[in-house]
Amino acid sequence: MSGVGHYDVIVMGGGPGGYIAGERLAHAGLKVLVAEAQALGGTCLNVGCIPTKSLLNGAKLYAHALYGEKFGVTATGVSYDWGAMQAWKTTTVDTLVGGVGAMLKRLKCEVVTGHATLIGPGEVEVDGTRHTSEHVIIATGSEPVMPAFPGTQGNPKVIDSTGMLAVEQVPQRLAVIGGGVIGVEFASLFAALGSQVTVIEMMDEICPFMDADVAAALRKGIEGDVTFHLGSTVTAVDDATVVFTARNGEEQRVEADLVLMAVGRRPLVSGWGAEEAGLDVSRFGVVVDDQMRTNLPNVWAVGDVTGRSLLAHAAYRMGEIASAHIIDTAAATKAGQVMRWHTIPWAVYSLPEAAGVGLTQAQASERYGEILTATVPLALSGRFVAENGVKAPGLVKVVADAATRTVRGVHMLGTYAPETIWGAVAALETELSIDDLRQVVFPHPTVSEGIREAVWAVRG
Amino acid sequence: MSGVGHYDVIVMGGGPGGYIAGERLAHAGLKVLVAEAQALGGTCLNVGCIPTKSLLNGAKLYAHALYGEKFGVTATGVSYDWGAMQAWKTTTVDTLVGGVGAMLKRLKCEVVTGHATLIGPGEVEVDGTRHTSEHVIIATGSEPVMPAFPGTQGNPKVIDSTGMLAVEQVPQRLAVIGGGVIGVEFASLFAALGSQVTVIEMMDEICPFMDADVAAALRKGIEGDVTFHLGSTVTAVDDATVVFTARNGEEQRVEADLVLMAVGRRPLVSGWGAEEAGLDVSRFGVVVDDQMRTNLPNVWAVGDVTGRSLLAHAAYRMGEIASAHIIDTAAATKAGQVMRWHTIPWAVYSLPEAAGVGLTQAQASERYGEILTATVPLALSGRFVAENGVKAPGLVKVVADAATRTVRGVHMLGTYAPETIWGAVAALETELSIDDLRQVVFPHPTVSEGIREAVWAVRG
The missing domain is CATH 3.50.50.60 (FAD/NAD(P)-binding domain)
Structure with missing residues (x-):
């Protein structure tokens, strides 16, 4: 002191x-x-x-x-x-x-x-x-953020991520309010441990910061283990039952033993x-x-x-x-010491993992008008197939602006994505074009080669 | 046809x-x-x-x-x-x-x-x-390459990597002649499956293409599961017993059930x-x-x-x-379509894995005279510690020339190394300096951040 x-x-x-x-x-x-x-x-x-x-x-x-x-x-x-x-x-x-x-x-x-x-x-x-x-x-x-839906205040069955990390036992049924990074990671974690997990998300897709195709593929990769209610607005929590208005306007309920509030920070x-x-x-x-x-x-x-x-x-x-x-x-x-917000990567450690950096396809279209893009399945990667099989969820999408062919975004779903994405950060920082990145040699066999495959799959 | x-x-x-x-x-x-x-x-x-x-x-x-x-x-x-x-x-x-x-x-x-x-x-x-x-x-x-030591010709217990991939059962004792990539990967594989594995390597260290510190750390990471005889020259094979002259000049023998010839291609x-x-x-x-x-x-x-x-x-x-x-x-x-041999990465899929690209410390010293270098343990990476513990083998070494501070080599031992090294390839291709690379944002928490830590650990 x-x-x-x-x-x-x-x-x-x-x-x-x-x-x-x-x-x-x-x-x-x-x-x-x-x-x-x-x-x-x-x-x-x-x-x-x-x-x-x-x-x-x-x-x-x-x-x-x-x-x-x-x-x-x-x-x-x-x-x-x-x-x-x-x-x-x-x-x-x-x-x-x-x-x-x-x-x-x-x-x-x-x-x-x-x-x-x-x-x-x-x-x-x-x-x-x-x-x-x-x-x-x-x-x-x-x-x-702990929104004050009716039934949440002082309800010991409604906890935030900090509480969730310290629960004394794995809940048999877990309801997760919010399908962002935190909600998805906890859903993935407890589903893998055998909980019956339901995610209720207000938006029409989970993880809205992600490229839409990657978010949808991630959700599909988790679905089966986790039930998703998208476009659904929570109206109340009753003990550990979440009441929400579903996309079709009907009131629905998810009965659980614990409710994780993961609407954001x-x-x-x-x-x-x-x-x-x-x-x-x-x-x-x-x-x-x-x-x-x-x-x-x-x-x-x-x-x-x-x-x-x-x-x-x-x-x-x-x-x-x-x-x-x-x-x-x-x-x-x-020395250029300034925040370049577009080169901050993101990573989600769900099963499967995902990571990305730069503009989504939608953002690039809006910013540049004409864009180049390609999406390839990770089944093109020999290591991915050897370790997961061809049907496992995995893809890479690359986005460039058509005028300069500069890479503007790289988005990936699949094993090792968080460990491999920093290379794409370096590519964005140095403003590599699709043609430059095609000349970068990736070690074989790696899942990272999926990025190279996507770059080569861009037309022209 | x-x-x-x-x-x-x-x-x-x-x-x-x-x-x-x-x-x-x-x-x-x-x-x-x-x-x-x-x-x-x-x-x-x-x-x-x-x-x-x-x-x-x-x-x-x-x-x-x-x-x-x-x-x-x-x-x-x-x-x-x-x-x-x-x-x-x-x-x-x-x-x-x-x-x-x-x-x-x-x-x-x-x-x-x-x-x-x-x-x-x-x-x-x-x-x-x-x-x-x-x-x-x-x-x-x-x-x-199948060198013709006495006792190898027509000996069904002496096989190459192709034969090793197809053996009908895992040998109880395996002798590996040659401690290069192929020898080390097979040694790692069969040791993990319970074989008692001995590697006999002519040079003073395994994998001579690697930075010397990384090669030594890799060997130490495998040692215990695998016995290494370095500086040892094989003179003959008798059934499945390998006869060699050890570093001290004495003749020694390794008794095995199968001999993998992995001296190169x-x-x-x-x-x-x-x-x-x-x-x-x-x-x-x-x-x-x-x-x-x-x-x-x-x-x-x-x-x-x-x-x-x-x-x-x-x-x-x-x-x-x-x-x-x-x-x-x-x-x-x-478009610069020419082989740049110094930007070809390597990867070894042993347990633990290793990967690298560019000049080793010794090569950089020879080429540039004055160099900058730093080596950090992967225990600095939160994900590495969470997934392996602080004592697991893992390090990153970065090498730059002192005059321009341009990164000339990145060498890594530890989980995910092959998946993360392509970013270092991109850095070498674009001739990033230590100072440039320090500004590249790596997602947290990843093992790849070990590279960032090494770059920051360079003095000056």
Whole structure:
């Protein structure tokens, strides 16, 4: 615990956006204080990306053990121990949170546990102690949205993603309100573990940020294990029964043992002095420019609180960009340290997985008018067929603008998609054309070759 | 079966280099004949990449079922059925070989089964039938080297990789002569299936094409399951016992039930008229320039037969480049259709996997003098820790030249390495600097982020 002090930079929040800023700034020799009310690593490490991926890995191993026969591997008495899965999840989280702490300590970045309040530029109070600094970075993150349908308030059977990660037993029947990333990942996880899962989504398709064809293929890939009600508006929850107006206008009910509320997350913009300090906050979050500057001098905001992207790796990048400009804004400007929102990839760790970057076909059509596009099944990949068979769900879509043939989007459903998509990010960053990307050699046999096949399948 | 004909292009060999040439040329509207003596897909699809990956996937599933307890998944009575694994392998191979045939047929590329002989420029004989063409592409591939140690000739217990793929039962004890890619993949496969495996390698480290640190880490990752004798020269085989001179000069023996000869492959340069036609053949293979031209007019060579790279994806690229120049050499030259050997990645599908592209640290030091490099453990990746634990083998090394800071090599050991390395290929193709690559956003949480961590770990 540090006493009153003056710092080069005070970072409010120790999640991905905040801790990476602490890391980059301390590495550059600046005197930095990171104030975190709960645990370093924020939502991502503690109740988000990492625990879900830890449990999803267990679910994947369980599915592999159950369904290995086709590949010549049999196992009897396959079971999972939810308690042991939780214990492994905790081990993973503790290891990684400990790693962040150790890394910041090694770099001599001070960390204080406490609730930080912005007083104004260069002034932050942490649990009653006033600190001063040249710069302040706001990285307060986001929280799950809990809409107040009748029957949800104080209902112990209606929980958010944080609660869902800690349930003491796997529910026999799970209703998920919301078919975005969080809803789909949890639906996939619990369906794999044997729950009877139903997803109720207001829009006509799950994951509206995805290219429509990929979203539909993902849904079809999960359907069977999970029941989807699309275009359906939830009106109430009664104990663990979800009441909703279906697409045809009829009232329907899904009886469950637990209800996961996964309608989204919202920036945490109150409770830490934003209004009092005169910070410009829109209904989307703290308003920032593409270098992460707020309206107040030397006050920056990064990560979920900006509402620009609620992804951990976007938060990392925002933290890096704010740090680069704090360290040397002239050099940072020259080096192009600016958020390029169109090159932020997304990944969904459902079974099957999906990932993508750039414009969807619809967005590209709207932006460029004439576009080039091709979609290929992953059955064209030898490794995919060897590991999954030809009928497993998997596809790649590539989108380019017709005028310059520059690649504008790459979208993928299938095994390894999250691990392979960064190459497409690099391609978008360097503005490769379809013709350039055709010359890039992919190792054989890989599922990543599906991207190459899609690029070659573009006409002309 | 086609009769006597005149073609735009005759392709001798239907492996990766040959069939992709058939595909690209036929797609461009040329009249093409592909002559293949055995099965379309060549070594890669029939007795190489694809069957090994099919079996390795089974071995991975088996290992997952055995060792899932740490992650909360248990199974009693885990077993594999080698016959069923073989059957799945055959299904995979048949599907993919059928796919190549169907694709060529759809493009109206003629395929003839038969032994092709080059008579001279524009003249090829297939099983006694003389065909003529404007161009000839030689894609005859390679074959396993079977050195004639005493005791190997006619010894049914000494087999090559093709034989190993088809063994009727998993040997209790397997001796592998040669610690290159093939030796290591088979050692990994059979060790995972319970064989007691010993690898005898002449060099001081396995996989000499790899960065030395990655090769050592890979070996250590496999050691325990597999015994390695490095710097050891095999002198004889007696039944299934391998006799070798160990590093300390002493004669040693490894008793086994089967011996896999995996000392390498050599270009198939004889038996199809190379000498008679006056083709320039060195001891490495058919001599070609970087556009795949041989010394004879309009005679091209691609793939293993050139000896330049014995990798399927290198063969694909060579086939594409020859095709591009046959279609329109002015346009191809303008578009940079030339082999860039330094951007051909490699991948090893051992457990753990490895992949890389570009210069090793030693090569970069030699080429550039001053270099920048950093190596990080994959324990820095949250997904890696969630799926494997902090102690699992995994690292990334990045190498750049100090003068320009351009990335010259990326080398990786750990899960998903083969699927993620193509991004590094794209980075090398576009000559990204360390600073450029630091701005590329990787999705979180992925193992691919290890590459980003390594790039950030470079000093300066």
